[in-house]
Amino acid sequence: MPDTAHNSTGPGRPLLILRELGEHAPFTFLGAAAGLIGIILLRNITTSTAHGLFVLFHPAHVIFSAIVTASLYKLRKRTSSLLGVIVVGYLGSVGIATLSDCVLPFFGEQILGVPVPSEGSIHGGHPAGLHIGFIEDWYIVNPAALVGIAMALVAPHTKLPHAIHIFLSTFASVAHILMNMQAKLTIALLFGILVVLFIAVWVPCCVSDIVFPMLFVRGPDGSSQSTQRSCGHEH
Numbered sequence: 001m002p003d004t005a006h007n008s009t010g011p012g013r014p015l016l017i018l019r020e021l022g023e024h025a026p027f028t029f030l031g032a033a034a035g036l037i038g039i040i041l042l043r044n045i046t047t048s049t050a051h052g053l054f055v056l057f058h059p060a061h062v063i064f065s066a067i068v069t070a071s072l073y074k075l076r077k078r079t080s081s082l083l084g085v086i087v088v089g090y091l092g093s094v095g096i097a098t099l100s101d102c103v104l105p106f107f108g109e110q111i112l113g114v115p116v117p118s119e120g121s122i123h124g125g126h127p128a129g130l131h132i133g134f135i136e137d138w139y140i141v142n143p144a145a146l147v148g149i150a151m152a153l154v155a156p157h158t159k160l161p162h163a164i165h166i167f168l169s170t171f172a173s174v175a176h177i178l179m180n181m182q183a184k185l186t187i188a189l190l191f192g193i194l195v196v197l198f199i200a201v202w203v204p205c206c207v208s209d210i211v212f213p214m215l216f217v218r219g220p221d222g223s224s225q226s227t228q229r230s231c232g233h234e235h
Contacts, residue, residue: 024162025202031166032197035174039193040185047179051131054175058101058133059144061168064160066093066148071156082153089149094134094141100204101172106130108177108196112189115180131176165205173200 042050070089077084106129109115115129133141151157174197183189 021202024205027162028166028202028205029198031163031170031201032194034167035170035197036190036194038171038174039177039181040190042174042178043181043185045178050175050178050181054101054131054133054172054179055137055140057168057172057175058097058137059140061101061165061172062093062097062133062141062144063148063151064165064168065097066090066145067152068158068160068165069093070149070152071158074152075156075158085153086146086149089152090145093145093148096204096207097169097172098132098134100169100200102130102132102176104200104204105173105176105196106180108192108200109180112183112192112196114177114183114189114193129180131179162205166201169201169205170197173197 042053045053066089069092070085073088073092074085134145177193177196
């Protein structure tokens, strides 16, 4: 496939993003389906166990995102600015992972009626609801971002399998849903969760791997460089 990224100007960039979204959709759907199976198998776990899964998958997702985003910025911007790498790596990992693993699943839960108010909705002294990792689990998530950035500074690496990104983001979202899961699973609810998982992973992960670095990285001719190989794709 010809590389059109270097020739893409303003009008071409949205087409590149739409193409990448389309290419990621089938694989993301498979990831969401795997997450749905996880919901079914783990539906009876306690809130504390679900939170334990969240602090496993969410920080891992943050590390992965920080490695890719900081590496792309460092290598293609050709910068020695430590502050720039840290800022871009942190925002691109924590910001987008929070959207993917916390914010979008929460709104999906509210629409689907996943949390049913009850005595069992209390988690760690707080009502079940929006769980922001970098605030509530700050001592794990923020260091995870710094670890990813440090790895990018020492050995920048952008060709990491997109499958890892999909897996970590999907099961972080699954854990967030399970933390608030109080409603009885029905066919309609399972279908809704599948849609929520798909959207929660699809758009933010593509933004993280494609759109976000494009905001900072320019080619030699001033055009935006393609970041599609950050996911391990070869076009």
